[in-house]
Each structure stands twice: as C-alpha cells, then as structure tokens.
Amino acid sequence: MNNEKILIIYFSLSGNTARVAKKLQKQLHADIYRLQPTTPYPDDYEGLVAVGEREKDQAIHPQIAGQLPDLAQYTEVYIGYPIWWSRPPMIIHSLFDQYDLTGKKIIPFATSASTPLADTLAEMSALAKSARATLITK
Numbered sequence: 001m002n003n004e005k006i007l008i009i010y011f012s013l014s015g016n017t018a019r020v021a022k023k024l025q026k027q028l029h030a031d032i033y034r035l036q037p038t039t040p041y042p043d044d045y046e047g048l049v050a051v052g053e054r055e056k057d058q059a060i061h062p063q064i065a066g067q068l069p070d071l072a073q074y075t076e077v078y079i080g081y082p083i084w085w086s087r088p089p090m091i092i093h094s095l096f097d098q099y100d101l102t103g104k105k106i107i108p109f110a111t112s113a114s115t116p117l118a119d120t121l122a123e124m125s126a127l128a129k130s131a132r133a134t135l136i137t138k
C-alpha cells in the first residue's frame with residue numbers, strides 16, 4: 001500500500017502544460033491544482049511578453065489567485081510550468097513565497113518549444129533549497 005498523497009500544481013497559459021499535468025494526474029491518481037495569477041496575463045502575445053518580461057527582469061512574483069488545497073496532506077508535489085526565457089515563470093517563485101513546501105518531495109516538469117527542463121533546474125533547486133524541500137529529478 002502506498003499512502004503517500006500526491007499533488008500536481010501547474011501553471012499553463014496556452015494549454016500544453018495543462019495537458020501534461022492531466023496525464024500525470026491520471027497516471028498517479030493525484031490531486032491537481034492550476035495556478036492562476038490574480039491579474040490575468042494579456043491575451044495577445046506582445047502584451048504577454050511585455051508583462052512576463054517585466055516580471056522576469058524585475059523579479060516580480062505575481063499574486064496567486066484562489067487557495068491551494070492544504071499542503072500538509074501531501075508528501076510529493078509535482079510542479080509544472082511552461083519554460084519562459086529559459087526559466088520557470090515568476091509565478092513559480094510566487095508559489096514558494098505564498099505556500100509552505102517545507103519537507104516536500106518536489107518533482108518538476110515543464111513544456112517548451114525546445115529548451116530542456118534541465119535548463120530550469122538550477123533555479124528550481126534553489127527554490128526547493130530555500131523552502132527546505134527536496135527536488136527530485138527523475
């Protein structure tokens with residue numbers, strides 16, 4: 001028996017990461033939560049790039065809308081994101097600011113046009129470390 005509960009937290013704008021997250025949810029029988037910023041990103045690409053780039057360059061961590069489920073019940077947390085400018089989007093930083101991931105096993109996954117997940121792992125590792133969580137890369 002495996003009693004470890006798994007939560008999949010993901011951010012996705014155009015649906016690619018959402019699709020991967022939902023596949024994982026089925027495979028792992030996990031719970032799932034979609035991160036959304038309180039102020040939605042612009043619908044048009046230029047607008048999105050302007051806002052996203054400003055967040056990245058100024059290290060702005062956008063406020064997360066709504067409330068995640070109580071993280072105390074989960075031992076493993078998958079965190080999924082689209083790769084933006086070879087990095088996780090800043091809302092992933094917000095997740096670590098706004099929620100307590102202490103002691104969790106964190107398994108990152110990502111979608112991109114071409115940049116590999118590996119390019120984002122130093123940043124994810126630093127986030128996990130400051131949360132006293134363990135980053136697991138399979």
Ligand SMILES: Cc1cc2nc3c(=O)[nH]c(=O)nc-3n(C[C@H](O)[C@H](O)[C@H](O)COP(=O)(O)O)c2cc1C
Nearest residue numbers: 012013014015016017082085086111112113114115
């Ligand atoms: C603002 C922005 C920046 C991006 N930067 C990269 C990048 O550095 N490398 C890459 O391979 N893809 C990049 N992409 C493509 C996305 O990572 C890719 O389309 C991803 O699958 C989108 O996921 P989503 O549908 O879950 O939002 C970028 C897309 C956007 C909108």
